[in-house]
Amino acid sequence: MRNLGLRGQAIVTIKDIAKKAGVSIGTVDRVLHRRGRVHPETLKRVSQVIKELDYRTNIFAKNLKLRKVFKFGVLMPRPGQDSLYWTLPLRGIERAQQELFSHKVQVNFFFFDRYQEKSVLLAGKKMWREKLDGLLAAPVLPKSFGQILQELPENLPVIFFDSYVPGIKPLSFIGQDAFQSGVLASCLMKQTVHCKQGKIAVIKVLPEDYHIAERIEGFLKGSCNWPGFESVVTEIDGHWSVSKTKTRLEDFYRKNKDIAGIFVANAMTHKVAEWWSSNSGKQPVILIGYDPIPRNVKLLKEKVIDFLISQQSERQGYEGIYALFRHVVLGEKVKEKIMMQIDIITAENVDYYQS
Amino acid sequence: MRNLGLRGQAIVTIKDIAKKAGVSIGTVDRVLHRRGRVHPETLKRVSQVIKELDYRTNIFAKNLKLRKVFKFGVLMPRPGQDSLYWTLPLRGIERAQQELFSHKVQVNFFFFDRYQEKSVLLAGKKMWREKLDGLLAAPVLPKSFGQILQELPENLPVIFFDSYVPGIKPLSFIGQDAFQSGVLASCLMKQTVHCKQGKIAVIKVLPEDYHIAERIEGFLKGSCNWPGFESVVTEIDGHWSVSKTKTRLEDFYRKNKDIAGIFVANAMTHKVAEWWSSNSGKQPVILIGYDPIPRNVKLLKEKVIDFLISQQSERQGYEGIYALFRHVVLGEKVKEKIMMQIDIITAENVDYYQS
Known part of the structure; x- marks a missing residue:
């Protein structure tokens, strides 16, 4: 699913909605801004059309106007560790970051040494100094993660990828069975x-x-x-x-x-x-x-x-950032578990494998 | 890569570009509309920023204004044939169709009987009566396909998925090795x-x-x-x-x-x-x-x-429509071959497989 660059983000105007719902522009405006009186039937019809036409463009326009930047933290092992394994999810994170750049999404990385509990604690400390809007973390050292997540700011959405911490329920888990x-x-x-x-x-x-x-x-x-x-x-x-x-x-x-x-x-x-x-x-x-x-x-x-x-490692990072984006920026519901495929790779199919 | 609903379509204003390139809004406007004089250095810088910021929104806005509809034909076997195999790529086509609905992309289906050469010829005849902007076809009966493609309107972009016709070079082939x-x-x-x-x-x-x-x-x-x-x-x-x-x-x-x-x-x-x-x-x-x-x-x-x-059958249909979209609507270059993974499925990983 690479190199597409563009996905179907709707560009829909109030006029489109009015036309499709068979009402005036003023009515659509009243529905959108929840002001004035609208007949329940009309409200239902307009809402349906808005849903169909995917009227999220407004959210972006609003954010753009407010110049609000969404800061997501990524807490993960240094990419070079585990025989470069972490470069795979990192690639997915960077791809999502690039795609969401113009939506004012900013990704801050906090890398730690995967073989030192202390390093996780230090990275966590550094991280809490920033004001984050969301956190994507690979909690490979569950003990230290349990510790730093005790200082988790209230309401900060956390998504785990790769592994998880028993007893802690994140907004979503992305990984393999x-x-x-x-x-x-x-x-x-x-x-x-x-x-x-x-x-x-x-x-x-x-x-x-x-x-x-x-x-x-x-x-x-x-x-x-x-x-x-x-x-x-x-x-x-x-x-x-x-x-x-x-x-x-x-x-x-x-x-x-x-x-x-x-x-x-x-x-x-x-x-x-x-x-x-x-x-x-x-x-x-x-x-x-x-x-x-x-x-x-x-x-x-x-x-x-x-x-x-x-385990579709690149996709884990990619979906992780998008899940935060959907939850934080779009206010959408995110699945509790986003399960990856369990892929079998051999000498014969590896050249076509895309992670 | 399902159920994401939204991908990173940039919403970028001229102001964003001007700010990032460090020039006035008027300069950006001159570059965009290729009028007036712009210093080569400035032109280069602004063009670079536009490219970076993915200034494609304009294309959509323009199309929307012109109310231009893009009609893509899909020529493929009846979904119920081959033990329902064709429902898989069909699902991908329909997903892309839904995502691109508000970009004025319209998909017209021309189904044929995969076991009757004549049926391909009839479907082809029916299809040429429509004015199409692009064609996505699964040429499973190469003889008849060779025949109907002789009447191919000049410059109509054709993308093959699933299989191909020897001797005919489509814009792109999507499938498995x-x-x-x-x-x-x-x-x-x-x-x-x-x-x-x-x-x-x-x-x-x-x-x-x-x-x-x-x-x-x-x-x-x-x-x-x-x-x-x-x-x-x-x-x-x-x-x-x-x-x-x-x-x-x-x-x-x-x-x-x-x-x-x-x-x-x-x-x-x-x-x-x-x-x-x-x-x-x-x-x-x-x-x-x-x-x-x-x-x-x-x-x-x-x-x-x-x-x-x-062979990621669903993805074949999905990528097929997007490849037409990128070529026809966005004027982008499309890869000659879009190769699918060769996936191995067993009783143990089938429940996590997503096609």
């Missing part, structure tokens, strides 16, 4: 694994957030009744060095030689794939991971990774 | 098939159009070097009765008992799946087909069909 994506991964594994028995390595990547935990839960649920196979969970930390990661994985491998498949629960998939493929002598496995970041895509094309599961 | 989708299907088959050897039934559905032929070509190419397996092509006709289809398939089965997988090259997948699952005693196979129409989705959820390949 993480549990179901794990179930999907387990089914793909079951359908494609080459051996008749063996171990399935389930790699949990730290620091864990709720959606990584749910992906693993979904995978284990999906593969629990699977004769001949056993799922073994191990952990690596996202900010370990290459050699430390390798040592841990080698250690795991020594204890679990009969690996038939590997499931990595986030974008770090390439780290595990690089380790596995760097050693000749290892048996062929099925490797399933997450997110079409460049290093994963490269290994997918080389058939080291078999499947990547994707 | 059909060959590559066949390659993808063969890889999925190879990865998931249960046996060590056997036959892969490749079901060609008649009447054949170019993209069905290409899907099969892609599948055969992908599975040609596949020891132990042999691909056998057979044909069924999309408008045969259930019993005739069954007889043909049973006949095929009697000669090819060792079927390990079945590939159906279009939305008729459910017909083959229903036949296969109706008979107990047949071995488990991997069944791969196309398009998430209701009957296919039902069988996917029941795990009779293993994978459906989808």
Whole structure:
């Protein structure tokens, strides 16, 4: 859904409405400004026409006149972290920002270090100094997020994307059904694994957030009744060095030689794939991971990774800004949950994938 | 990308442009209407700002004043045909139509019987009686389409979706890389098939159009070097009765008992799946087909069909109307090819799929 640049924003005049409703311009004006007397039937008809013709242009014209600027804060990890994963939603946010530029929407970014709770607190502190009209946040460190959201200004609409904080109900959540994506991964594994028995390595990547935990839960649920196979969970930390990661994985491998498949629960998939493929002598496995970041895509094309599961990351950021816009600027109702697709990417369809 | 209703259409005034470019309103007016003298540097700066601020509002205002209506013709199969497949792109066309209603875009439908060449000719004849500003067509019967397009009014922009006519170059083609989708299907088959050897039934559905032929070509190419397996092509006709289809398939089965997988090259997948699952005693196979129409989705959820390949059918119709709009109304350049994703749908992700 890219590069369209223009969507159907109606340009409708009072004259259009009057003509369509079969009333005078004065009547439409009275309805619009809720003054003077209008027959209930006429009111109903005019309101219907206004709704049909999408008479939102006025809202923009009004905002433009008032020179009101809408400031949205975006609180998210530094784009370079998690193997550049965050550049994907960032791209969507920037696209929405560009499209909404002339609607006086201004986006202020507050990036934090995804591996330091303290960094979230600092970013939050900086953020509360600004007067915001809305907040889009990726609460990947739920503990610190819970803390900074206690200082949330009253009535400030908050939208979560990517993950969420248990116990906090945002205006809307935009993301993937993480549990179901794990179930999907387990089914793909079951359908494609080459051996008749063996171990399935389930790699949990730290620091864990709720959606990584749910992906693993979904995978284990999906593969629990699977004769001949056993799922073994191990952990690596996202900010370990290459050699430390390798040592841990080698250690795991020594204890679990009969690996038939590997499931990595986030974008770090390439780290595990690089380790596995760097050693000749290892048996062929099925490797399933997450997110079409460049290093994963490269290994997918080389058939080291078999499947990547994707969550329309760019769209998450794009829809996030638009949801704030619709709620704050247009006063429209926003869905509680905006669920993304659970996309399956292989070497054969990746070139046409658009995130 | 649904239910957003509103996209970033700029509402920009001459004042905005003047302010941003640091010139007077009169200067902007001179630039816009190409009259009077403007310093080249100023011209450049103002033009840049206009471009940045997306000053297309004027075009709409102008059209609105002139009361010019843009008539787009849509030439496509009856929505009920091919197991309701055509309701998918139709939904996208109608959504675009609704969004562009207030931009004076009017869509006229010309449906034909997808199984009768004559019906295309009749629909075409009816269509040429109208004065159209653009044409969106699904040329599934290439012979007749070649014929009616010979009478194409000069300069009428034509966009193809779904399939195309060899030798005719439209303004734009919107669809899937059909060959590559066949390659993808063969890889999925190879990865998931249960046996060590056997036959892969490749079901060609008649009447054949170019993209069905290409899907099969892609599948055969992908599975040609596949020891132990042999691909056998057979044909069924999309408008045969259930019993005739069954007889043909049973006949095929009697000669090819060792079927390990079945590939159906279009939305008729459910017909083959229903036949296969109706008979107990047949071995488990991997069944791969196309398009998430209701009957296919039902069988996917029941795990009779293993994978459906989808081509964002709804989006094809939606983008088709918008491409005409951008070209005809906005005078913008439209891409020669707008390629859709090649989506893989399983029982586990179908509930989140949005076409």
